[in-house]
Amino acid sequence: MAAKNFGCRLVNRSKSPVVFMILFALLMFSMLADSIVSKISLESAAFNQKRDYQALQSPKLVRNIKRNVVFPLPLTVSAQNKIIRVDNEHGIGKFRRRRLPEYDIFTSDELTKKFHGRVLEFFNHGCEVHFFMTWIAKVGSFGRREIMAVESVFKAHPNGCLMILSRTMDSVQGYRILKPLLDRGFKVLAVAPDFPFLVKNTPAEAWLDDMKSGKKDPGEIPLAQNLSNLLRLAVLYKYGGVYLDTDFIVLRSFKGLKNTIGAQSIDVVSKNWTRLNNAVLVFDMNHPLVLKFIEEFALTFDGNKWGHNGPYMVSRVVRGVEGRAGYNFTILPPMAFYPVDWMKIGSFFKLPKDSAGWRWIEAKVWQLKRQTYGVHLWNKQSSKLMVEEGSVMGRLMGENCVLCKHVYSS
Template identity: 50%
Template sequence: MSPQKKFSVRSMLGPFRRMSKKSLTYRLISRMAKSPVLSTISLAAILFFIYADSLMSNLSIHNANIKTGEIFPSTQTQTTPVVEGEGQAATSLNSLPVAAATTIQERKIEEETENEDPLIPPFKASVDERMEWFRRKLPELEILKSNELSERFHGRVLELFNNKCSAQFFMVWLSTAQSFGPREFLAVDSLFSTTPDGCLLILSSSMDSPKGYRILKPLIDRGFNVLAVTPDLPFLVKNTPAEPWLDDLKSGNMDPGSIPLFNHLSDLIRLAVLYKYGGVYLDTDFIFLKDLSGLRNAIGAQSINQQTKKWTRLNGAVMIFDIHHPVLVEFLREYATTFNGNRWGHNGPYLVSRVLERIRENPEYNITVFPPKAFYPVDWIKIAKLFKKPETEADSKWADDTLADISNDSYVVHLWNKRSRELKIEEGSVMARMIAEHCNICENIYDP
């Protein structure tokens, strides 16, 4: 179905509602000028109208059943104790904090701090200055600790994956919920277009919130198994080679590096969650074209040597592994022993390349390395062309051929968001056509 044929009823009603409010207000004000009595009554009516509208908007995001959307009284909360450990009981979805009641003051604080990130170090700070800054920030870094919310992590994961999932998917989002935009939503949407019976866990404290719930609600309402959960990092690395590394970091005696810490923690979390549960990890800037659930113990090459056809660089943006796979232990050990917070990619794509280079001839690990076309069919340097509308007959032929090649040979397409985030998806482009064929809701296709 073409993107023109799919539209949001909500997007059509929004302008109408705004127009209706303005029209009503105008008529009331006009009458107020003619009658002092009507003026008083009308003013009260306007204030009530505005207050009631705001009240209903706020009510809709407070206490809700995550499955049905049923609104609960804002003064009630439900909690279910969780037994600690690998065998802990699953928590009821009704007790999850995604729809917890918030006061006006709490919401104001949440909005004011939405863009504050304690994981970003001072610009051009020396090592000593950076470590001093990090020690001051440590009490704020909830992600490094277990707390009342994160300790429910394991139980909530078990409940999600107990929904007869055809595959277990993971994404990590350590940025704000506000920055989880149309592109990220399209990635999640397209996942369920190829694997509607799959289960997606988004490890994110910001998305594990009323705001995050509102973002994911269109998919939840359609019955898809997607859940954002605050990760418990100490639990994830417990009894792995990365546990001592986390202890050292929390001691304040390790240089976190000049690169924002959330980049490094994202690299660690993806390895740890795959080790603990097994499944498919993906970054949030992919479009899904085929079902990945049939793949096992696989990773993709980003580049190959054209003469030897051997890979030259791997990328951990897609990783598919069985639970407790031995190569994941090697990844976690490499992370802990060679951590460098000052080199981009050192703890991510370069890490998986280093480890697999050492063990590439060892049959014990039994890993499949897919060629670039499988997960990275378009290089980041050339990705912008997929967003452009064909202007000539030659452009149209290129778009048709490119779309056919990608559709035949690729499981997913990496959008390289750092390169393409600000690009608009132009109508008729390869990207627009690809998304229109692999989405359920298909809203905001043309938004950046």
């Protein structure tokens, strides 16, 4: 634009056609040069972008001369993108999956080294029953449903002791969550577990080593789920007591239970159990069946099959040892811990639509109070359901809480 204005001024001063033509040619050349430069810049940028994209899509390869096999070089990609991290620190061809947040539970530090002493100290205060729960998730996820489960433990066992095995809950924020219960004198404590200590000298010790070194594939099932499956077994074998899932509402005392596991389902004709569950386990210290569970977990671990290392695992083991000498345990019917099937749990949260429905609620609550130790809520199915006031769960939660806040919430 500046060149154009300058040319106009010259033309006005001089009426020579020659000067005019020279200036016009210079102006056109300047505009053409700018266009060529811009095009080159754009093509260069496009080429660089394409080259960068191809580089990301095609990792470099290195050839192993001895085996004539091609392996990818180490890749480190942000875990936020959920891309596998591959290392070759143990040699080419041996890969480790990306580090998962749940792997923090494997770590031993100054806090976890105090674990054993803290357990002994905590349970050395006249506890009526020793309870354990596990929480391998963010502390902020420990919500109203989980607090209700904890409350129900103390409603039925005012002199019981509950230890929550959790690195995240063993924190200032975790303490604040539990403080309302502590202020009322209930014995509840969140403790970061020492995982290596708990599995030491058990069949799971080698499993843990393989998992930490990358030799064992954690699979597609959330690792936290399988870690909880093992952690509950390890702590019961080491100390004995009662394990409860955090989506279990206690209705009456467990004091009379000993070496007990519950059936989830039974055959309607034979009345024999068809599947057991590990959401509730009651066992003495060093019980041989619990050791057998740990052994089965370690030897047959499969992180790609839901329930394989949990409910299905306890079912496999019990089916193999039931009736054999040396294994002393009791299997309770579904009504004890699993009075409602996971596919029907929604009916416990809703109000009835007619008088027949109200009669069903009254009959069901009456039955549960007399025949059930507690209700497993099948959180995967029910976590987003609202507890409607007057429903079966509304009645049970309202009668078995101690803080009794947010009863009618998800």
